Every structure is written in C-alpha cells, then in structure tokens.
Amino acid sequence: MSILNTDKTLPANKLIFEVRRDAAKRERFRSDLEALMREYGLSEEEKRALREVDIRRLAELGMHPYFLRR
Amino acid sequence: MAEIVSVIALAHAPGATGWLDKAPKHEQDELLAGYGRMGKALRAAQPDVIVGVANDHLLNFPMESVPDWCVGTAARWRGPAEWFRDWVNVPPYEVAGNRDLARHIVRESGKRGFNLAFSDALEFDDNWSVPLKFLTPQYDVALVPIHMNCVVPPLPAPERCHVFGQVLADVVRAWPERLRVAIMATGGLSHDPGGDRYFDVDEKFDRWFLELLGTGDAGRVLREATIERMIAAGDGGTVELLAWLVAMGAAGRRAARTDFYVPSVALRCGMGGVNWNAV
Numbered sequence: 001m002s003i004l005n006t007d008k009t010l011p012a013n014k015l016i017f018e019v020r021r022d023a024a025k026r027e028r029f030r031s032d033l034e035a036l037m038r039e040y041g042l043s044e045e046e047k048r049a050l051r052e053v054d055i056r057r058l059a060e061l062g063m064h065p066y067f068l069r070r
Numbered sequence: 071m072a073e074i075v076s077v078i079a080l081a082h083a084p085g086a087t088g089w090l091d092k093a094p095k096h097e098q099d100e101l102l103a104g105y106g107r108m109g110k111a112l113r114a115a116q117p118d119v120i121v122g123v124a125n126d127h128l129l130n131f132p133m134e135s136v137p138d139w140c141v142g143t144a145a146r147w148r149g150p151a152e153w154f155r156d157w158v159n160v161p162p163y164e165v166a167g168n169r170d171l172a173r174h175i176v177r178e179s180g181k182r183g184f185n186l187a188f189s190d191a192l193e194f195d196d197n198w199s200v201p202l203k204f205l206t207p208q209y210d211v212a213l214v215p216i217h218m219n220c221v222v223p224p225l226p227a228p229e230r231c232h233v234f235g236q237v238l239a240d241v242v243r244a245w246p247e248r249l250r251v252a253i254m255a256t257g258g259l260s261h262d263p264g265g266d267r268y269f270d271v272d273e274k275f276d277r278w279f280l281e282l283l284g285t286g287d288a289g290r291v292l293r294e295a296t297i298e299r300m301i302a303a304g305d306g307g308t309v310e311l312l313a314w315l316v317a318m319g320a321a322g323r324r325a326a327r328t329d330f331y332v333p334s335v336a337l338r339c340g341m342g343g344v345n346w347n348a349v
Contacts, residue, residue, distance in 0.1 A: 001266060
C-alpha cells in the first residue's frame with residue numbers, strides 16, 4: 001500500500017473524495033451504496049472490493065491510502 | 071517592499087490537538103513547550119501575514135485536477151472543515167486572508183515559470199488548524215494558505231519545491247507596500263497515516279533529516295532527502311516534508327535550527343519544528 005500505486009483515474013477514488021466532502025453523499029454511502037457506485041461508474045471488481053471493504057484489493061486497484069482509513 | 075521576517079517549518083499532525091492526552095506526560099510537555107517557543111518567536115517577529123505552504127490531504131482537489139500548488143485568494147478563511155472537526159478537535163475559527171498579496175503571488179510566480187492554481191474556497195484540516203492553534207491562538211495574523219500536492223503522484227520533485235520557495239520569497243519581497251511576512255511550511259515529520267507504519271515513528275530518519283537541514287547545504291539536502299527516502303520513512307505522511315523544502319528555498323542560504331523534536335508514537339508522528347531565522 002503506497003501513494004505511489006495510486007491510480008488517479010480510478011472511479012472509486014472520485015467517489016470517496018466526494019463522500020468525504022459531502023454529508024448527503026456520506027449518508028447515501030451508508031444507505032444506497034449500490035446506486036452510488038453505479039453513478040460513479042465503478043467496475044465490478046471495484047464494487048465488490050468496496051462492498052466487502054477489501055482494503056488490500058482496493059489498494060491494489062489504485063485507491064489512495066488516505067481513502068483506505070477511517 | 072515587503073520583508074520576510076521569519077521562515078519556519080513544523081509538524082501539523084492532528085494528534086497534537088485531537089488526542090494529546092494519550093501521549094506520555096513528558097511528550098506532551100516537550101511538544102507544548104516546543105510549539106510555545108515557536109509561537110512566541112513568530113509573534114515577536116510581528117508578521118502582518120503568514121504565507122503558509124502545506125500538503126492538501128485530498129480534501130480540496132479532485133483527482134482529475136490536482137495542482138502542484140494552489141494559492142488561497144480569499145479575504146477571510148474558516149476552519150476546520152466539517153469532515154475533520156471532531157478528529158482535529160479545534161473549535162471553529164476564522165482568520166483573515168490577504169487577497170491582494172495572494173493574487174500578486176499567483177501573477178508574479180506565473181512570470182517565473184510557476185503556473186499556480188488559486189482558489190477562494192479552500193477547506194482547512196489539520197494543515198492549518200493545528201499550527202495556528204499553537205502559534206497564533208488569537209487568529210490575529212492573516213494567512214495566505216498555499217495548498218500543495220505531496221501525495222498524488224506525480225509529486226513535485228524536491229528541486230522544484232526548492233526553486234518554488236526561492237521564487238515565492240522573491241515575489242513576496244517584490245510586493246510594493248510595506249508588509250511583514252512570515253513563511254510557514256507545515257507537515258511531517260515521519261508518519262504513515264493509515265499505512266503499514268501507522269503505529270511507528272522513524273526517529274532515525276527524522277533526526278537525520280533535521281541534522282541535514284542544519285547543515286544549510288541545500289544542494290546536499292536536495293540530493294539526499296529524496297521522495298523515495300521520505301516514503302520509506304512513512305508513506306503518505308513523511309512526503310509532506312516537500313513543503314519544508316519550499317521553506318528552505320524561501321530561506322535562502324541559511325541553515326535551519328531545530329526548535330523541538332518529539333518522536334511520538336501516541337500521536338503517530340515525528341513531531342518537530344525548525345526555523346531558518348539565525349543570521
């Protein structure tokens with residue numbers, strides 16, 4: 001897990017960035033995750049990893065380490 | 071002509087305000103004394119404005135568009151960001167900006183090869199909330215915040231950071247009115263937020279880095295304090311020291327003196343601060 005592995009084009013990075021900044025999206029992250037992931041265009045593998053909080057896999061896919069905590 | 075009255079760099083890790091009581095008593099005492107000394111010296115220099123440089127913790131810039139540096143041009147700032155308020159445990163505060171100086175920095179740096187972003191709407195987290203709480207707790211010194219990219223590759227190289235610091239000092243001095251300006255980098259030292267070394271502090275690296283800055287040999291600092299070495303000492307956190315290299319550039323040929331260093335596992339960060347104010 002390193003910042004150097006970050007894929008800044010990964011849709012899941014955009015999703016978490018906006019969830020952190022926006023309380024309404026944070027609520028949807030809890031209550032309506034599937035629709036939210038569809039809207040941001042996550043791949044099936046990203047969706048699975050995020051759904052299952054598979055931190056290792058998310059890191060491999062290029063999620064930024066800052067988004068893998070809390 | 072503006073005058074640069076102080077150049078400093080210091081850690082901003084949120085444990086300092088968020089969970090200081092979890093640290094051993096001697097660490098708390100040393101940290102508070104260190105920040106206290108730095109605050110006293112800064113206020114004694116009587117700056118009208120602090121130009122700050124610090125990592126943006128992926129709070130303000132979507133990954134589509136991460137600038138190396140973004141100058142805050144608002145006339146007034148509020149912190150901490152809602153997302154971060156509980157964690158950093160700093161009550162809401164307001165501090166003046168300096169819109170004219172910020173715009174001047176953007177314009178004039180542009181003529182010197184630095185295409186700086188600018189924004190009236192930066193959100194603050196620990197990057198400013200922690201240092202201001204200790205250094206200017208009355209929030210009575212204006213702040214021009216410069217958020218920088220220390221964590222989304224590609225990162226600005228150490229040499230680039232150093233040159234930016236030199237340019238920043240030059241354009242600040244070229245400000246036509248009388249103004250006392252402090253340059254303040256925040257971030258570091260070794261820490262790895264959320265990463266493999268989260269509960270570890272690389273004291274050896276930190277002491278090496280502080281000693282290196284103390285040589286005043288910028289060329290050697292830039293050769294030896296590489297991004298790779300910073301990352302090895304704590305991924306995603308230690309690289310905030312790139313902001314310190316901006317301050318080193320702004321300081322010119324002076325050597326840094328260490329004000330304090332507290333390797334605090336409880337705060338999950340090598341906490342420390344330096345100044346380049348010795349003549």
